Structure formats: structure tokens, C-alpha cells
Amino acid sequence: MDGFPNLPLIFNFFPESQGKISWISLGEFPTPIQKLEKLGARLGLNQLYCKRDDLTHSQYGGNKVRKLEFLLAEAKKLNKKFLLTLGAWGSNHILATTFFGKQLGLKTIAIMVPQPAQEYARKNILITYALGCELNYAKINLAVPAKIIKIYLNGLFKREPPYFIWAGGSNPLGTLGYVNAGLEIGEQVKKGILPEPDYIFCAVGSCGTFTGLVLGIKRAGLKSKVLGVRVYEKWASNAKSAYRLGKRALALLKARGAKLSDLKISLSDFLVLHQYAGKGYAHFTKVGVEAMKMAYELEGIKLEGTYTGKALSALIDLAGKNELKNKVALFINSYNSNPIEKIAPVLPDWRELPKEFHHCFLEQILEPEE
Numbered sequence: 395m396d397g398f399p400n401l402p403l404i405f406n407f408f409p410e411s412q413g414k415i416s417w418i419s420l421g422e423f424p425t426p427i428q429k430l431e432k433l434g435a436r437l438g439l440n441q442l443y444c445k446r447d448d449l450t451h452s453q454y455g456g457n458k459v460r461k462l463e464f465l466l467a468e469a470k471k472l473n474k475k476f477l478l479t480l481g482a483w484g485s486n487h488i489l490a491t492t493f494f495g496k497q498l499g500l501k502t503i504a505i506m507v508p509q510p511a512q513e514y515a516r517k518n519i520l521i522t523y524a525l526g527c528e529l530n531y532a533k534i535n536l537a538v539p540a541k542i543i544k545i546y547l548n549g550l551f552k553r554e555p556p557y558f559i560w561a562g563g564s565n566p567l568g569t570l571g572y573v574n575a576g577l578e579i580g581e582q583v584k585k586g587i588l589p590e591p592d593y594i595f596c597a598v599g600s601c602g603t604f605t606g607l608v609l610g611i612k613r614a615g616l617k618s619k620v621l622g623v624r625v626y627e628k629w630a631s632n633a634k635s636a637y638r639l640g641k642r643a644l645a646l647l648k649a650r651g652a653k654l655s656d657l658k659i660s661l662s663d664f665l666v667l668h669q670y671a672g673k674g675y676a677h678f679t680k681v682g683v684e685a686m687k688m689a690y691e692l693e694g695i696k697l698e699g700t701y702t703g704k705a706l707s708a709l710i711d712l713a714g715k716n717e718l719k720n721k722v723a724l725f726i727n728s729y730n731s732n733p734i735e736k737i738a739p740v741l742p743d744w745r746e747l748p749k750e751f752h753h754c755f756l757e758q759i760l761e762p763e764e
């Protein structure tokens with residue numbers, strides 16, 4: 395494929411959409427595939443691989459980079475100056491949006507909802523604030539729509555309505571970033587970098603990563619089953635939500651000229667594993683923390699407890715039940731592994747944050763649960 399690695403593969407597979415879908419280069423692609431020899435040996439798998447999406451960017455990698463390449467390009471095309479987005483107060487997505495938005499001259503306004511206190515989350519909110527994000531707290535999810543409307547109307551009044559980015563960057567446009575990742579895996583299989591995976595494991599929060607992968611893997615012609623490991627609440631992270639998002643992403647591609655030919659999806663393409671979420675979003679589980687330790691000690695791969703530790707715990711569990719015997723398994727490492735302190739070397743004291751966020755630093759950090 396000629397566009398590899400400069401233009402996203404999506405424009406090779408859907409050439410009619412080129413020029414009709416905005417895109418800007420932020421990251422470094424394709425991300426490497428690493429064979430996990432030691433972890434594989436420990437789990438009795440001789441074909442275990444990792445897609446290193448933690449390395450999508452030299453300063454702040456992770457899954458958001460792929461989505462923001464499409465979303466921020468559209469914001470720029472629309473001459474926006476502000477981005478409005480949502481997430482938990484320790485959100486990786488809000489941090490990434492603020493960081494990459496700033497590089498493009500866009501200021502981020504965030505609406506943040508509660509989550510359990512965790513060290514990484516505290517670091518994230520301090521960095522996000524240091525990078526210039528405007529923080530707004532919504533005590534309950536139900537308060538979010540009114541806050542969105544208020545901030546949007548305020549912007550409109552000043553003739554600067556913000557560009558709205560859904561939580562996790564998981565609207566149809568952001569999802570194209572992971573359609574592209576699925577196509578990228580297809581190319582890496584074609585090049586012999588890894589065998590065709592039987593199973594691909596990824597964390598499912600706002601669904602964009604998982605949904606995009608399902609679409610991209612299908613379009614690439616692979617038979618791999620993408621297993622989404624739920625890490626957020628069930629009402630938002632489930633097969634039906636992912637399927638709906640998939641249909642909307644395909645509709646967007648079609649509306650922008652893409653010929654979808656035989657690319658069709660059904661609900662049965664979306665396989666979500668619910669049993670590894672523990673007590674809920676950002677509640678670490680013992681098996682998730684154990685998975686993080688194994689990945690680090692055996693392979694030097696840094697995971698975290700909210701997303702990637704839980705996703706790997708599912709793979710470890712299924713391997714232990716002999717369900718992956720003689721199979722090729724690919725784990726998507728969707729969490730940035732670069733030292734994030736570097737992107738904001740001077741952090742504020744937490745007391746400098748707006749008052750409604752002080753509790754984030756006063757609450758006790760919970761022990762991992764069964």
C-alpha cells in the first residue's frame with residue numbers, strides 16, 4: 395500500500411473519501427508489533443503478540459492519538475479555537491485532547507465527572523490543568539447535558555462556539571482512527587510481521603477503539619475475532635452501543651464518498667467480555683494489577699489498572715482456561731508509556747485547582763478488589 399505510513403490507510407481502502415475526511419498527522423504509524431515470548435511462555439501460548447499503541451507518539455502515546463488525528467483536523471478545518479470535551483476527572487482522553495489541541499492552537503474546555511481516586515488520575519488532572527485546560531466539574535452524569543449547553547451557548551455568544559468532542563473521542567469520526575488501526579494490523583499480517591490473529595484483545599470504555607478495530611479488521615479481510623474487555627459501566631460499554639457506533643461510522647464513511655462494497659456488520663461481530671470490570675470504572679482489580687505486574691516483569695511493558703491491566707487479565711484468564719491453546723492472540727496496548735511528567739515539567743499544587751476538584755486529592759485511594 396503506497397500510503398503506508400504517511401497517509402492513513404483508510405484513504406487507500408476508501409480512496410473516494412480522500413479530501414472529504416479531514417486528517418492531520420499527529421502520531422507515528424504503523425505502531426510496532428512485539429512478540430511477547432516470556433509472557434506467552436508463562437501462559438502456555440506460543441503465539442502471543444502486542445500491538446504497541448502505547449508508542450503512537452514520542453511524548454504522549456496511547457489510543458487517543460489515532461482518534462484525534464481525525465477530530466482535531468476537522469476542528470481546524472472549521473476554524474475552531476476551542477474544543478469542548480467530557481470525561482472522568484482523571485481522564486487520559488481529556489489530557490490527550492488538551493495536549494494535542496494545544497499543539498494546534500486549540501484550547502480545551504473539559505466537563506469532568508466523578509471517578510475513584512487513583513495516583514495516575516491525580517497526575518493526569520494536574521498535567522491537564524498545567525497545559526491550560528479549563529476544568530468544569532459535573533457532580534453527576536445527569537448534570538453533563540446542561541453544562542454542555544451552557545458552555546456551548548457561552549461560546550456562541552462570543553462568536554467562538556467550541557468544537558464538541560464526545561467522551562473518549564468516540565464519535566463516528568474519532569472511530570475512524572481505529573478503523574485505520576485495524577487496516578494497519580491487516581497490512582502487518584500481509585507483510586508477515588505477525589500471523590493472522592485468532593483473537594484481538596482490547597479495553598472497551600467509550601467503545602471507539604473496539605468498534606473501529608472490528609470495522610478495520612473486517613475491511614482488511616481478516617477473520618480475527620476482536621474481544622472487547624469492558625472497563626466502564628455497562629450502560630455505555632456494551633455490544634449494542636459498539637454496534638450502533640459502528641453503523642454510524644460506516645454511514646459517515648458512505649456520506650463522505652466511500653464505497654463500502656461488502657463491508658457489512660452485524661451485532662454478532664461485537665463480542666464484549668463483561669466479567670473483568672470489577673466494581674467499575676477505575677476500580678482496580680487484583681487480577682488486573684497482577685496482569686500489569688506480569689507484563690512489566692516479563693516484557694517491560696507498562697500497563698495501568700483502569701484499562702489495559704483489565705484487558706490483559708481477560709487474556710490471562712482465558713489462557714488459563716485453555717481457550718487460547720494453539721491460537722494467535724494479539725493484545726492492544728492502548729495506554730501511553732512515555733513518562734508524562736515530560737509534557738508538563740512544572741505541575742501546580744492541587745490546591746491551585748478549582749475548589750470542586752480538591753476532593754480528588756483528599757479521598758483515599760482504594761485497594762484493588764477481587
Ligand SMILES: Cc1ncc(COP(=O)(O)O)c(C=O)c1O
Nearest residue numbers: 486562599600601602603701728
Ligand atoms: C488507555 C486507554 N485504553 C483504552 C481506552 C478505551 O478506549 P475507548 O474509550 O475507545 O473504548 C481508553 C479510553 O479512555 C484509554 O484511555
